[in-house]
Amino acid sequence: MPFNPLQEKGIPLEEQIRNWRELNVEPFDPDTVHPYTRCRVITMNGIEMESILFSHNFARHTNDTELRRQLALSRYVESQQQRVVNWLLPGWSSVLETTIAYEQVATDLTSWVARNEPDPYLRQAYEFGVLEDFDHLYRYSNLYEMIEHRKAEKIVDELTEVMPGRPTKVEHRHPFDNVRENYDKEAAAPISKLHQLTITAAEQQTLNFYANVGPQYMEPIARQLYQEIALIEEEHVTHYESLLDGDQTWLEQLLLHEYNECYLYYSFMEQEVDPKIKRVWETHLAMEIGQLQAAADLLRRYEDRDPAELLPAEVPNVLLFEPNKQFLRDLLATQMDLTTLGTGYVREQHERFVKMQERLHGGEQPPSERVVAVHEERFGGDYRSEQEGPHPVEAFRQHAEARA
């Protein structure tokens, strides 16, 4: 049966405000949770944070008091949704464990989006970016074993492999080269717009998280690695946000945000294995339907436009968290040495790239290289979790001694 959130019966905004008891959710158990349940929690936290930040920015671009009131109300319930979703994370987990889960999200979410993106230019943007977060997963996993003495496979399980991606060291590009061309709002498929919103939100949350928690560590290498990777996440937000057609009005973008939340809660509800968390997704879906309809009313009222014309007639194929091992290995084999020049992709180390690298690295090895070097020194090799054979690129295979 086709599901169209614009037609469904949602909860009116006023009725969405929850009390303390309803907000006081029980966190999941970090040692028995399904890794993809944790990924869904992290994803939806990023999506809710985006809805809040977007709404605040919208409110700063209008003087209409009535509109600001409507935004304030929906933003308040979005805030409660964020508090519920992110409070599913357990206090037992360390910052680094959550970080590793963030990179698992970036790896498997971006892979799925790349595989399902109909537009080749947009797909290339996701394929390009995913190899970088895949490398972050490897760097943080080495740090984790070094300072917390536990293996990352305890967190990601064998759903996601851990091995070098495009080395973080060469991910530092000149900011000009991080700006892509935007999709065309008239021509782009609705699903392309949703993908762009989802990945941008996830990357923005990752950036904010690393930039805030990095200094909580005492170990110099940990502090430095967070600093470095948080800078790459800045590049990722720039890269993905520039895919957006910025000519869409604020209200049009609000509508897309709400629709995307419906789409994602619907997707996650369908696949959730944890019954308690499934109920959260169900409740939030019902809320988002109400929020979408409120946004649709605003669009009719202020712009005299029909929201149905901007949205798909039925919800697209559900977005899935699932292993992407072969997909990633194919990308590793073919796209590791790519970089960007202007809005396109090249293999050469062009002048602007080289200059940027020289300026930033200042003749030293960056933290992302040193973390692996120190790990090798201490443990006799780097940390990896490879289930499907050695690294697809010969130069990135582990030394025989390290595997022993």
Add this chain to the structure above:
Amino acid sequence: MTATAKRTMPYGVMPAADVVDLLLQQHGRIRDLMTEVMGGSGDQRRAAFRQLVRLLSVHEAAEEEVVHPVARRHAAAGDSIVADRLQEEHDAKELLEQLDGMDPDAPDFLPLFLRLRDAVITHAVSEQRYEFNNLRHKASPAELAGMRLLVQAAEKVAPTHPHAGVESATANIVIGTPTAIIDRARDAIRAARERLPRSGG
């Protein structure tokens, strides 16, 4: 093993593996053994639980003898922080002893075990946040190294990675109850302390 090599880094020093590294490793292992006990049944659960009893007893004994006294000196409000940790260890030890006398496949084992797990992991995370962080910051490298030796001495009392086949009834008799293991670990720590050139704690 390059654990003692000190690596100078451009923006600071990556310290050599110290007593905190060892304790963190034990915390990780305790956590994983608990997941094994929860997930397994029969002999598998029994074996995991035996390992857990040994490791947890040795670990908590070492913390009481070696870590908490030093943390008390170094942490702000060290007395009250350590008092909280000691209370938690005391409560956990009671649960552990109760469980030790039970059949791991009995219906009331798992609910009680889940209480132990909750108490122990929460306790370990509190140690990491309120004690270990301070310890690393304020204790001297020599003090940390001495403490590491003492914790290692305790660890030898009850090896937690038995080779296949060694796990037998005799091993259990030799090792005994949590209280017996704790006593032996304490003795080992005290003996090792005598051998240290200068007291490590």
